[in-house]
Amino acid sequence: MSFTFKDRISISIFGSSHGSSVGCILDGIPAGFKVDENVVNLWMTRRAPGQSSLTTQRKETDNVEFISGINNSYTDGGPITMLIRNKDVIERHYDELRERPRPGHGDLSLFLKYGPFRNYSGGGFLSGRMTAPLVAAGSIAIQLLAEKDIQISSYLQSMGDIRIKEDRFYDDLEVYGTKSRIPDSVSDDKADELIRHLQSQGDSTGGIVKTVVKNVPAGIGEPFFDSVESVISHLMFSVPGVKGIEFGDGFQLGRMNGSTSNDLFRMKDEKVKALSNHNGGILGGITYGNDIEFRTVFKPTSSIRKEQETVDIKNWNNTTVRVQGRHDPCIAIRAVPVVKCVTALSLLDLYLRRQSSYKGNFVNESSYGKDEWN
Template sequence: MSGSTFGKIFRITTWGESHGRGVGVVVDGVPAGFPIVPDEIQKELNRRKPGQSRMSTSRAEKDSVEILSGIFNGITTGTPISMLVWNQDADSSSYEYMKNTPRPGHADYPYQAKYGIRDYRGGGRSSARETVSRVAAGAIAKKLLLRYDIEIVAHVIELGGIRAKAMDFDEIVENLEKTPVRCADIDAADRMQAAVDSARKEGDSIGGVVEVIARGVPPGIGEPVFDKLDADIAKAMMSIGAVKGVEFGAGFECSRMKGSQMNDAISLRDENVFMETNNAGGIIGGISTGMPITCKMAVKPTPSISKEQKTVDMESMKNTGISIKGRHDPTIPPRLVPVAESMMALVLVDHMMQNGSISSVSLLKK
């Protein structure tokens, strides 16, 4: 299977299935001499792991990371970093009855059509459990970016049609983990939780919108034409299984604006070039402007629901119905937050390495 490697200079290759022995990642391109300890990676994995609240599946995985290579005495050696997380609470029995009936909204049928075989246990490789690997790699990328004063935060801004009010970066960071839905607007978060509970009682699920913001990215990062920074960020976010739409800055709203409204006026602030608004979302012509990079993702409802749905029995080739059992998230956006942060970090580090802004030499000077 191709398509499991991401990045050019700072590259990751993820592997593993939802109900296999484990999942993991190989990270290549990390400069030598950079301090990394397992606890820093574990902290990010703990934000993603299941079973933390009623907003997530009850699958009880510890998601404890093992670093197999690339780090010696807490310092990167410049060689590939390999990390492993064992699967410890997989219950495959819930999937036996539907091994021949592809689940609506899942990748079961296209995987079968492409490969002629699939791991039907929990979705196999197409499962959201694959994102463990992204978050482990993203923890390294996020720490690298902090050396250059670049911070990333993602948060839920809409869930089940309930929208949060606009908040600044510091407010988001302060309030993000105060609610299980990871919405910084506490009042909206309470209503979102009620919406999730209501959908769960109905045997259904809800989707939402996640915004990810990168603050401190200097101007001039990104490549023109086909390797635009926003193009690569869009690819990164769309590679997350549940994401069905991506927009930057004003996004689709720009189609309803005039040029005089959309264009970000340029002025000087403390002798630095500054944009008075950020409708472009921090990127113009595929290159960063120095303004915060803002990206929103439309996240679909969890496809695993207990309501009966139409499908086909691929063995008898007859129409049938399916009601999905097992342990599943009633909504995806809250657990997608650390994944979105990780994907943003991976893209930024890779582009900054292409730009020469991150290297072993520059890190030693920090």
């Protein structure tokens, strides 16, 4: 079931970039939640292509059609089905790529796995377009988590050699008030300049998205195979272009000592507080009240206008390709809302699991003193 993530909640995605539509079925959400469809569409707009000169010029409104699972703004307990129509499809950009797989994209893998039946136009289902349904589902998860005051901040931390001045929890207005989603005006201007330069060179760049989650209750995450890190990573690697994720200080921990990497505990206002966050708020795969912090790296967009070496998969000889069409010069810019939404789906899944392994349920929280979670 490669198009389905199934746990306490399940998410199935369907469609392809140049087919009639893309969409998803989100199952396992209890009945009785109020879902604001405008909030869903706000997140869709934040991810949609063609919103600025720094992104692909494909123009999609990405309005969600709510097919099932939400009745008079409330979840009814059934699968939530959402459909997003593809409108601005130009197939001829992919004619040449039928026989000349783009280096760095999934074209060759798709051919080797599915042969001539593969859906290659627009990258088929190996397209960033498949993140539209992930955002539709994730924006519902964001709303549910907000009821528990669990807040997620995702922003572009770096693009190429440009890095944000300060890492902290940025609210959405700060992030989406920028051109590049780096919420620091000096870096934002530099990113804008870099993208324009790359566009003139027919090239692209990578980027890193930082995520901070605050007000996470202690006790979220299951030991071993379903640790917080595992579930977030499982879902995050479904996002095309993701090549790495690190929690807390991540790979830097390999260069530290125990005496500098341990997050020391102190009592503050009758609660345990950690003095630092080198472990990203997760110990033993389980949260303990600190913020969750992690970084997700996106590779540079593979579809660039520079001529590149490839093979002809009809005649099996060496050739070159120059990719035409409308592409993101930096995937990470548009991936910022995707990372936030995927984080929300992961945490909602883990949150609901913890609840059901304890007592009560997500909706009827009256039996829960909030203190029991801290």
